[in-house]
Amino acid sequence: MASSVYFPPNGNGYGGNGYGLPTHSSAVREKWQRHHPTSSWIIPLSVPIPGVRTRRLRIMAPNPARLHQFSVTRFGRRRGPVLLCLSILATVFTVFALHKRFATQEKAWPTFPSVGDPPTLVYRPEDLQRIWEWEIVAGHYPSSRKIPRQIGFTTPPANPALPAKKSANIPSRYRAPTVQNTLGNGSKRVYLDLQAKYPNAAYPPRPVPGSVADMDVIMDHCDFTTGKYVRDCLEILRTGGGLDNQARVRRGKMDDWKYIYVEDGASDNITEPDAMHKPNYALKTQGKADISTDFSKRRGVDWEAPLHLPAPPKYRPYKDQPVPCDDENPRLFHMFWTGPFTDKPYLALLSFLFTQNLGLHLGDDHLDPSICRPKFWLWINPGPAAAVPNPNAVRDMYNDLKSNPWASPFLHPRFKDVIQFKLWNTTEQLDGVPELKDEWRALRDSLFNSGGYVEKVPVNEQVNVVEEETNEADGEGGTRAVTTTANKYANDEDDKVNRVGSKSASSYDRLSVILSDMARFVLCHRFGGIYLDADTIFLRDWEELWGWRGAFAYRWSRLEKYNTAVLRMNKNSALGTFLFRTALKNNLDFHPMTISRYTKDAYLEGLLLRLPDALFDSAWLNTENFQRDRPPQPYLPEFAQFFDTPRDTSAAPAALGFDGFFKGAYSYHFHNFWWKPFDSARNWPDLGERFINGERIARAAAAASNPNAEVEEDLVAYDKQDLDWATVLKRTFEAYIRGERPNMYGEWLRW
Structure with a gap:
């Protein structure tokens, strides 16, 4: 029932x-x-x-x-x-x-949609430890900050970039199974009190050759994560760097603000070059290593083969180097530019001449042999980012530079040892990276990858064009078949494939920006040095940044991510190998947000230090509505106000000048605005009689662009009444080239 x-x-x-x-x-x-x-x-x-x-x-x-x-x-x-x-x-x-899992042919567990970003890791923990060891032994970690626990060191690596320090002998029963510190065995550090002294009290002193910025001290005073203000950071930077000449108003002992030091005395630098080849993992030198749960491999790819690194370069303090310019630590500034030369790279180069220790105030026979002069390599991609350079690209590049009024002044023989123009060739550069050369062509369809979004570039149709060629040796004429690139978009210069530079906010050369994301890592890894975006202006000497041997970028404003508008990397480093192999397995994505994921997933963030943006980008937090209760000087709540300073604050630029612009910061990043002139009233290179021909060409072009404007006599009464910050900086740098004022350190340019 x-x-x-x-x-x-x-x-x-x-x-x-x-x-x-x-x-x-x-x-x-x-x-x-x-x-x-x-x-x-x-x-x-x-x-x-x-x-x-x-x-x-x-x-x-x-x-x-x-x-x-x-x-x-x-x-x-x-x-x-x-x-x-x-x-x-x-x-x-x-x-x-x-x-x-058990009753179907796939025999696989179902997966949930990923929460956050998917993992990017392709190296095993043992290899990540080898990378840490290699960089530390090479002197690329001059920091006392702790190494991540996940790296799993059982004994502290010897660190030649840190001074020796006594440590407590903890009984083994109380020790953690892993260590997070390094064992310093380097030279003693002497922190400097830098101040202008009589009789040269009007200008700040040049940094001491070989001096080093202690990034641990800078992080303690400037880290946004711990609530530090950009305003306070800049005061410490200019006071500790001696930039507050004859204007120091602070009283009291300032030892806590000293962040620049020199290495002095003998070092106990006894390191084993092959130390990183001896696995440091506990119980992992025998048999198959277990993969820690702290490391998540990228899905769909195999682990990289065990990492084999060359012996690291021997670390030498500046005082022990046989020559000031060390081949392992070249002082090269790199910048990438696409298309015709404009006032943007022009001002970057002028600021380089105005601030860096180039010896331009001395004759060539009186240069200080103890100083390593930095060089500026400007890499030019003359056409669209996806175009193939023609066989005469180098010759054409120099012809364009000579005829361009913004570029031609830097071809002057006085600057030949410090400014050099280089032709960018994507194929040649990628083939020059050992970690990429055999495999990157398989990913050429995703070459323009930014943050996981790939810009598709149509396949070009190759056509043969017959051109006449004159044989210079015998004067006979001949013909040759020249392969050129053509596609259905060739007649549309504003199409994204054919854009050369950003002409407005709506016509943005996105492909060139994506290409530059990759170019900066290629250049720093191949040649060493520091890369800067072309919308960067130097504000002080970078001597102590060169002295700090580690790699760095800076913080993406409020986010704990990288902004690689400034990027320092060592030549052929283990960190570089990691980044390129990881990028290769992640579709060649070099967007700074993606780079942040690479280092975070591998616990390598300490090897690519994320410096506070106060050092290079002092207005950024203000533009995103942070720290507006105590902003730095000047107060720029929008990046556009650098070019169009508001009327109620427009008295400051002309009254304060260069010294009143984020003093203490190493550079300023104005974030694009390629289409905005620095000086709307005088939009030409104003460098005096020595470069008058270029000025006349630029003046004529400016007049042609506005045919309705009346030709006015060059009187100060016709100048713009309220000068913007961009205008004041441009005119300051130009006055130095004209010989009307010294540079920021009181040195007059000697022709």
């Missing part, structure tokens, strides 16, 4: 069998059912058997009423049903997962 629970109850309390009659087997059963309707966790269900009308299948199932009662009693009326539904869903998914 079937139980009444087989049918839903009717209003009369009897089981619903279609006739409203009771279906209990007995009065005892009916009484028990009425008083204990939910006492059982399981209930029998009657399921009809197909084809057999007189029989039903009886199965046991969970009692929904009992489950509901339990959830309400246990968790409340609101939370109970929700948790019950979630439990049912979890049960269903578990059954589905088990079925998929």
